[in-house]
Amino acid sequence: MSSKFFENPIIKWVEYRLPIFSFIDHSVGSGYPTPKNLNYWWNFGSLAGVVLAIMVATGIVLAMSYTAHVDYAFESVERIMRDVNYGWLLRYIHMNGGSMFFILVYIHMFRGMYFGSYKEPRELLWIIGVLILLAMMATAFMGYVLPWGQMSFWGATVITNLFSAIPLVGDAIVTWLWGGFSVDNPTLNRFFSLHYLMPFVIFALVFVHLWALHVHKSNNPVGVDIKGPQDTIPFHPYYTIKDAFGLGVFMLFFMFFVFFAPNFFGEPDNYIKANSLVTPPHIVPEWYFLPFYAILRAVPDIWFISAKLGGVIAMFASILVLMLLPWLDRSKVRSARFRPVYRQLFWVFVLDCFILGWVGANSPDAVFHGIPFLWIGQTGTAYYFAHILIIIPLISILEKPKTPPESISAAVTQAAE
Amino acid sequence: MSDTATPTATPDDKTRRDFLLLSTATVGAVGTALAVWPLVDSMNPAADTLALSTTEVDLEPIAEGQSITVVWQGKPVFVRHRTAAEIKAAEAVGLGDLVDPETDKDRVQKPKWLIMVGVCTHLGCIPLGQKANDPKGEFGGWFCPCHGSHYDTSGRIRKGPAPKNLPVPAYTYLTDTTIKIG
């Protein structure tokens, strides 16, 4: 915001009592210095924020027409689709918005891993990000139960049953989660309540995430610190317009699915009303859970730990272990651009995540050209943990990185030449 | 502001950019406004609600001097088969005596049948007078117990705090003895 803006008497009056305008200016305005070399991979955080807002807005109005009761939930969703004004649009936006949110956040996280955004001094920023992912997963899982289709019901049954793997108190915990002896009306009601609550928890986490971000500012593609004003440009107008353009491209992608392939990410079985006596032949979670689902199923009996408990531990560990990345990766160089070995292995890791997703989509006893999926899943799971716990620490010590440029502005000048 | 490199632009660039900025912002704002409409409109009555917005009433079983209450759009509608005396009383009132001047003829399609929304125009209570032993107020029509509004045999406000006559809904005779309200 220009200095002229701050001389306006009304602005001055408000600013004296509540410095909201300078707060905005220092957060996303011309008063926020941002590395001048951010590429389009840095768009995904703000995009995720926009999708969060879209999800909350559509969710609030959908809740006005939704009935959280096992006898009416499925029909009330269909009433939204058929009778409520623009109900089909709101529901399809909300439904596909969930998938979009995960696409954006996964890309955002891979970007963080590639460019070393989790490294000192941004460890907490990264950990809060992982917490946001966990909160999103809980929200998405509970939201998927609400339409009370076959996948809603059986997904809820399978996932809540994971907790029965906990020794001694497992069954008591599952009964407590259900509020009964199976997934039923009390379960649906609490999931609705929590599904409505969680986005506000996510909002709070996002606020802290941004707070931490603003302390040390964005990382950047070359991964060297900001050394002075020559390395930065004001967030506004440079990155506001860049984010806005990115938003336009993303909305084209998002709206294509909403209007022309609204059920692309969904499962046909969820258009059959929940039936507690018939399990669909293939229970698959939503695509964004597939890699974790593969990890869950990959673990065999190990010593005294049953496959069931081991699978649950491995699945949760696969997410929690990400929080340790800042300490597992000891390399002083942030950006993979200057880490030839790490860069190759990063892409192997990305590929591994996709393979796990592919395994998760297939039946565990299926066979792919003579190779059992179980085996592929176990190899993929082993590599996932090996990458994070062994490969990353090892190459961070053994690898000889190239020398990053002196400064951001030096890197920009080099690139221009 | 001070610790960042300041952009420089020639005046010519600046006007061009200002124009593009203004038009892009306008298109963006229009798009956002259009996108908000579905959220707002979803709170309007849904198609199934609108489909139930008419009510058909069979008048045949209502004897002279009797009233029934039917539900239309969630509100009570009074249907009264008026006696000759009630019709006469209603027609005899001069417009000058009325708070909300309206002739009886304007309030009915057939004098025998008085059809109106039974919600007091003061604060939304339901007036008494539908049953034979209800208090009917000083003008022999309806009486609202909440704040003492008296309505006459045409449902017009005569005394008390209510400002308007009981409203007559739109209705049509489908046959001689059935009406469709709404």
Add this chain to the structure above:
Amino acid sequence: MIKTMKNSLKAGLAVLALAGLMTHGAAPALASAAKVELPARNWSFNGMFGTFDRGSLQRGLQVYQEVCAACHSLKLVAYRNLSAIGLNEDQIKKIAAEFEVQDGPNDEGEMYARPARPSDRFVAPFANDKAARASNNGALPPDLSLMTKARKGGADYLHALLTGYKETPPDGVKMGEGMQYNVYFPGNQIAMAPPLAEDAVEYADGTKATAEQLAADVSTFLTWAAEPELEDRKRMGVKVLLFLLVLTAMMYALKRQIWADQH
């Protein structure tokens, strides 16, 4: 800078495309148990500009009414919805009035039957699921309101199923009692007898009622029943995408201008 951005964008698109392949790739993998290709038909409602063929919709309604409705309910569709397939108010009232719905209680406290009104939903052939099973050898004829959305392949699957009966099963296949062999039904044994024989329905518009025609029409009708918003959705989608294209192009131009002094 521009070069790295371009490379990054390219890589990004590659990842997205891969993600698309992954999720899509899951579909054939899941169906692998009953590995039969569904013949893909060129439906009028396919594609970005797809619309329903009104004639086919009305013929499909007739097939549903005269054939399917004996066993299958259509609970989520209301008679009033038929105005969308081109029926007028009188026609809708007439169809509705052929059915009775329970209403009440009346002033005497009794439930009573009255003719259905346009605002009512399609009256089901059986009072409840148990009654439906009892009349159908224990098999439950599913509700058809969402059938095309509830099966992989949608209308293609429905059409294939309806025309996929074989009088004699292949050698070595032992059929259960009262079961029919169907190429496209998962497990190949279906309790529903072949419903659509030639001239099962005499079309009001004179179209020749081949089994093929009947299956196509009823599949079209049931696609509409499952997705009555389809035409509105696609029409609005085209406008939204065009709008976003223009806005995004403008933002790109603005971005280039604003960043001009940085390159």
